Amino acid sequence: MKRITSLLVVAIFGGLITLGGYKLLFEKGRTSYTWNEDLPVFQTSNTPVSSAGAGINAVDFTTAAENTVNAVVHVKNLTVSKAAPSFLDFFYGSEGRQIPQVGTGSGVIISPDGYIVTNNHVIDRSTELKVTLNNNKSYDAELIGTDPNSDIALIKIEADRALPYLAFGDSDNTKVGEWVLAVGNPFNLTSTVTAGIVSAKARALGRSDQSFIQTDAAVNPGNSGGALVNTNGDLIGINTAITSQTGSYVGYSFAVPSNIAKKVVEDILEYGNVQKGMLGISAPRVNSPYAIENGLDEIEGVYVEGVEEESGADEAGLVEGDVIKQIDNIKIRRFADLTGYISTKRPGDEVQVTVERDGESLLLPVTLKERQSLIVPVMGLSVKNLTENDKKIYKVKKGVKITGVPEVYRKDGLELVGSVILEIDGQPIEDIQDARVEFGKITRYGKTVITLLNKKGERERVIFQ
Template sequence: MKKILSLVLISALGGVLTLGAYKLFLEKENTVIIDNTQATPAFLPTNNLNTLYNTTEAPDFVSAAENTVNAVVHVKNVSMSSGPMTFEDFFSGRSSQRPQLGTGSGVIINADGYIITNNHVIKNAQKLSVTMNNNKTYDAELIGADAKTDIALLKIEADEELPFVTFGDSDNAKIGEWVLAVGNPFNLTSTVTAGIISAKARDISGRSEQSFIQTDAAVNPGNSGGALVNTNGELVGINTAITSQTGSYIGYSFAVPSNIARKVIEDIMEYGNVQNGVLGIKGGTFTSEFAEKENIEYSEGVYVNEVIKNSGAEKAGIKPKDVIKRLDNIEISKFEDLSGYIRTKRPNDIVNVELERNGEIKTLTVKLSNTNAFTINFIKMELQDLSDSFKEEYDVEYGVMVKETKNKWLYSNLGISEGYIITGINDKKIESIEDISELKEKYGDDVLDNIEKLEYINRRLEKKEVIFR
């Protein structure tokens, strides 16, 4: 019995020693700490997440909205439209024209009652009126308009100073910045919607002629001419267009940048028309595909394909194959950046052009030209001189190019359109627009009746000659 108890004691003692040795030498330390405080993740990627949960730092739209709604007006345009003629019209000899009401929005820009809106809002107006947010209605006078930028300026007379919106700097507006669209969609007055700036220098024409601010703030028919303001209540754009297959908002809206709109109305007020400064180049956004095709090194910016003769660009030394990268302090990554910035300038303004040439960065000072300096209007066509690079590339010795034409007769009968080259009129060689100017002085208003012979080159570089009598 004693032997059995001894064996049991020895076995127990051995187990204790073995367990103690394992705990002491083999098992890894596993310390457990209990913390009653709330766990905070240590891997938050940005401070934006903190902002999301901190409602005190959320964008404040209230002040901007309150300051803007009273300065945005409801514009009503009464025009005459030709409707289908009824039997009563036919037998009574009445005109089929009837008054038609169009509506849009406008923004008061000073206490004296000047209002900025879209050209398409007031187009063909027989009578204009605006209604304030307090329901007061005033007759409005059209001061001037510019179809290219789709901007118009109205004026109302009021007995008191009017609320207005101050201009902001649209060049400083950032992608992702909060903005408010204020206007009168579907005749719903004083409507405010919010969104962000989705893109800048956006063109929706397909011809690189526009430079819109794109937003995702809801804009619908009736918002045209209304305000796009930042959270400070500063005007950064004039709501102008949407892209939609249905005619209603689907997530994309576009505004004329405030810097362009401001320059247009200042020109209208000071000169009566818009003063357009011109850099004097032809080109486009430089892409890697174009670089590969032309076997040249790619660089982001605007590729100069041609320099207009007698333009500021030519005089400053800009050359074909240069890549424009900056204008003053504005980065140029696509052609819409360039055209949008130039539209804020006037003839004789000075612009610093940073460009890349053969891998080197150069900065040239360009004095912007007036379009009239190297174009001329002649028999409903806008003509310009041929550049030396164009003559060399296409082996054309002389002539003037058709930049734009509204001469329907020449187009329908001879096919003369943009890109055609006029080389001779009445056996007189046309070497420059100065020769065209001499013809205009010689024949005056009867110049069209005195053209007996016309020589030109079509787009296939085929020489043509037409005798009219």
């Protein structure tokens, strides 16, 4: 018993020595804090911070890339051009040598039976089209249809099996700052993936009214026609253009929104051409002297400068001076917002247009109509379809009315504005589509005879050479 007691005393004594040594040698003294109440107090946000970190570390691109690469193809376009005739060609009566040229780009498979969407400039003037899949299999392709205005074309291959494809997403839901992938097959090296964010939406380039998605994902020549997808792998755009003085990527690239591309493809398949619904208003360019002088460049929305007679906007009650603020659920801040959304609609579709008029907000339902005016090729005249009132005044049932003339013709003293074109080189003109086709046949080196009615109702023949 005494032995057990002795061991217990020794153990307790050893523990006290150990604890005292730790306190003396290792534990720091307590620190006391004092507060000076005269110091300023700063409040910071208590917004919780993501434990996963910020930026690209929180995004996984692998699934989107895996779902996309096999649906993106390489497109090769063979064209034939004539070389300039040499002295021997003139001597022997040859028409000149034909030189084959090869252009390349990318495309996106949009159906398992081989329909592929690409850019119009990728397949333009092609005499032969070839498509190479991501597995290096090659096929001859057929051109189904094209729309130069949106730079979208539809081609098709006949494969022996169902192909991987991408479904169109809703580009209206795309947000600025959202991560996206640009996938292309530029050098027939199988699909290549680059990442970036959406830099802007509804971006207009130059004088074009086309609306683009702007991104900083790297896109180079040969990527045209490739896919722009979000992190879910949804197709939200068709890569189309870059802005560069060198021809190479320098930070910005542009894609046709998927809603526009989808509508163009559906129109080509159903109608054989693109059906364009028109609102029927005109708006000043915000950077023009007139817009700046009148403060129109500071308006958030689209200022209605004019309303086309018998258009959907006219029938719905839009007037000059209205400011379009919204269409359906799409906010309108600039003209490209308006044209981009209208490009997804067809004649006969109804849209809800919110306008600001004299400080009040009005909701006007507008039924879109077919295009009633255009600028014809080659000569550049502005023409429009005849209204019922025009037909009564001129006592005609067919023709197109000239509404604008290039400066070169005004200098010659020709009073063409207000006249009605009846025939071009003997071909009767019924509407603006006939005018577009017949003016498109004109060459700058031939003679063109236009039969028209002047503002006095007199029939005239004007010869252009």
